[in-house]
Amino acid sequence: MISEDLFNEAKKFLPGGVNSPVRAYKPYPFFAERAEGSRIYDVDGNSYIDYCLAYGPLVLGHADQSIIGAVSKQLENGTAYGVPTENEIKLAKQVVRRVPCADMVRFMNSGTEATMSAIRLARAATGRKKIVKFEGSYHGAHDYVLVKSGSGAAGLPDSPGVPEDTTKNTVLAPFNDEEAVAKLIESEKDEIAAIIVEPVMGNIGCIPPKKGYLEFLRKITAENNIILIFDEVITGFRIAEGGAQEYFGVTPDLVTFGKILGGGFPMGALAGKRELMEMIAPSGNVYQAGTFNGNPVSIKAGLAMLKQLDSSFYTTMNSKGQKLRKGLEDVLENNGLNFHVAGLSSMFQIYFKEGDVLDYKDAKSADTQGFTAYFHKLLEGGIFLPPSQFECCFLSRAHSDEDLQITLENVDEALKVVKK
Ligand code: PMP
Numbered sequence: 001m002i003s004e005d006l007f008n009e010a011k012k013f014l015p016g017g018v019n020s021p022v023r024a025y026k027p028y029p030f031f032a033e034r035a036e037g038s039r040i041y042d043v044d045g046n047s048y049i050d051y052c053l054a055y056g057p058l059v060l061g062h063a064d065q066s067i068i069g070a071v072s073k074q075l076e077n078g079t080a081y082g083v084p085t086e087n088e089i090k091l092a093k094q095v096v097r098r099v100p101c102a103d104m105v106r107f108m109n110s111g112t113e114a115t116m117s118a119i120r121l122a123r124a125a126t127g128r129k130k131i132v133k134f135e136g137s138y139h140g141a142h143d144y145v146l147v148k149s150g151s152g153a154a155g156l157p158d159s160p161g162v163p164e165d166t167t168k169n170t171v172l173a174p175f176n177d178e179e180a181v182a183k184l185i186e187s188e189k190d191e192i193a194a195i196i197v198e199p200v201m202g203n204i205g206c207i208p209p210k211k212g213y214l215e216f217l218r219k220i221t222a223e224n225n226i227i228l229i230f231d232e233v234i235t236g237f238r239i240a241e242g243g244a245q246e247y248f249g250v251t252p253d254l255v256t257f258g259k260i261l262g263g264g265f266p267m268g269a270l271a272g273k274r275e276l277m278e279m280i281a282p283s284g285n286v287y288q289a290g291t292f293n294g295n296p297v298s299i300k301a302g303l304a305m306l307k308q309l310d311s312s313f314y315t316t317m318n319s320k321g322q323k324l325r326k327g328l329e330d331v332l333e334n335n336g337l338n339f340h341v342a343g344l345s346s347m348f349q350i351y352f353k354e355g356d357v358l359d360y361k362d363a364k365s366a367d368t369q370g371f372t373a374y375f376h377k378l379l380e381g382g383i384f385l386p387p388s389q390f391e392c393c394f395l396s397r398a399h400s401d402e403d404l405q406i407t408l409e410n411v412d413e414a415l416k417v418v419k420k
Contacts, residue, residue, distance in 0.1 A: 002044050003031045022055075025375075025387035035062035037398035040384060048384035049403050051393040055386065056202075056234050057259040059317075059346070060308060061398025067263050070304035074297050081296060087303060088294045094306045095261070095271055098242045100251045101230075102271035106280055107294040111233035111258030112140030114268035115196065117280075117288045118254045119144050122194035122227040124286045125276055130188060132195040134175040136360030136390075138203035139196055139231050139256075148172055148360070149203070175201055176210045176358040181217065185224055194227040194254075199244035202234040202392040204363045206342040206349040214250040221253075227276070233258040233268075234392065237306065239345035240314055247345070260309075263301025266292070313397070317346040320395055320404070324348060327408045335415045346395040350374075352418075363390065370418050377414035383407055 001009070007028035010017035018024045030042035038061050040050040050062070060067065092105040108114060119131055131144065139145040143166045146159050171188065173180045175197075185192065199214055201207035221228040230252040235244040237260040245251050254272035261267045270288075271277070279286045292298075325348050328341045332350070340351040351357050352367040352374070371389035378385060383406075385393050 004028050006031045037061045038403050048382050050384050052386045053394045057264050059260050061396040067301050067304045070300050074300040087299045091299050091302050100245050101255050103274035104277035105271040108268040108290050109266045109292050110268040112142050114256035114270050115139040116142045117270050118229045118256050121286050126193040128191050128193040129169045130191045132171045135172050136204035137198045174359045178216050189224045192226050194229050196229040198231045200235050204390050206347050206392040208344050214248050218250050228252040229254045231256045261302050262298045263305035265298040265301045267298045321346045324404050331412045348393050374414045374418050377417045381410040383410045
């Protein structure tokens with residue numbers, strides 16, 4: 001069956017025809033057949049250079065041989081045990097070695113679980129209820145954080161079914177605004193358990209922190225005994241060996257991971273300072289559990305992944321990202337457009353607006369219709385981006401110079417259409 005027919009069939013059995021909302025772009029999404037390296041192939045006979053990369057995990061590209069090899073061996077030895085394995089210790093040691101705030105790790109299955117557990121732990125440790133999150137940040141699909149989220153939920157009000165009793169303890173602040181956070185803390189400091197932040201906002205496009213902003217968050221949280229949580233589900237193992245905390249030189253109390261850490265398999269993790277982590281059951285009484293926690297296949301894939309992510313990997317990825325962003329700026333200029341090219345390391349996005357993008361409000365002023373036209377024109381040309389102005393695009397090791405060249409030529413064409 002072709003994608004269009006599959007989508008019609010899917011809608012009968014899967015809400016909206018998909019298993020996660022952002023995938024259902026109009027008129028219908030292409031259905032994948034297979035993927036390899038920088039390319040994803042659909043059931044209609046098309047291939048695309050992929051900058052969505054499953055929304056971030058595939059930093060080596062699709063179907064990387066080293067991961068396939070490691071996982072194949074594991075599959076033969078069993079796919080779930082429900083008892084501990086030595087590999088869990090090995091992967092935890094890797095995380096601890098790389099990530100400045102990590103003394104201990106709990107592995108789970110998704111970024112959603114990781115942020116939910118981080119917030120529970122912060123509340124338990126402080127005896128306070130409130131958390132601060134930033135407008136447009138996305139920390140997963142659970143109730144505590146589904147307030148003015150980015151990603152597929154950008155612009156939606158709180159989801160029905162989320163009790164007000166839950167979200168009344170979730171306080172919002174604009175990103176990159178020191179005064180707003182200082183004011184909040186001044187009035188509610190005895191009630192705030194944690195500030196949770198994506199150090200680079202990756203679910204409202206791509207918004208890096210202003211110089212000194214993360215340092216400011218670190219200082220004000222430490223002064224007020226508030227736990228600082230970095231949600232590094234995207235930035236973790238993507239922008240530096242030790243993630244954003246290494247990249248920006250700011251160490252939080254807790255960190256959440258997902259995506260890359262699972263080497264392309266389901267994964268989430270919470271890591272942090274020993275005195276906090278030891279509060280987690282069974283060493284402490286803060287409950288966290290999961291049938292598939294520390295799943296041997298995901299752990300093995302994660303080990304195979306991290307093995308390849310050394311400092312030279314990040315140097316290469318950073319320069320690849322720089323090259324592409326510069327190319328995008330040049331193409332925009334050639335078309336007489338002054339749109340903002342955002343990003344760092346292997347993350348990027350074009351905002352369909354002029355001027356800086358520092359927060360949710362700036363991002364939301366972009367021309368989303370223009371972006372959608374650009375997305376479709378690129379898709380026609382064989383380039384697949386995440387289908388929203390408010391997602392971030394990713395590069396992988398598998399993206400070649402030729403891929404980048406083809407992409408820039410297509411962007412040039414697409415922008416000509418958008419300008420009309
Ligand atoms: N935090 C961030 C920063 C994310 O980008 C995401 C997912 N895109 C999540 C949490 C949730 O992760 P998952 O989809 O694995 O539950």
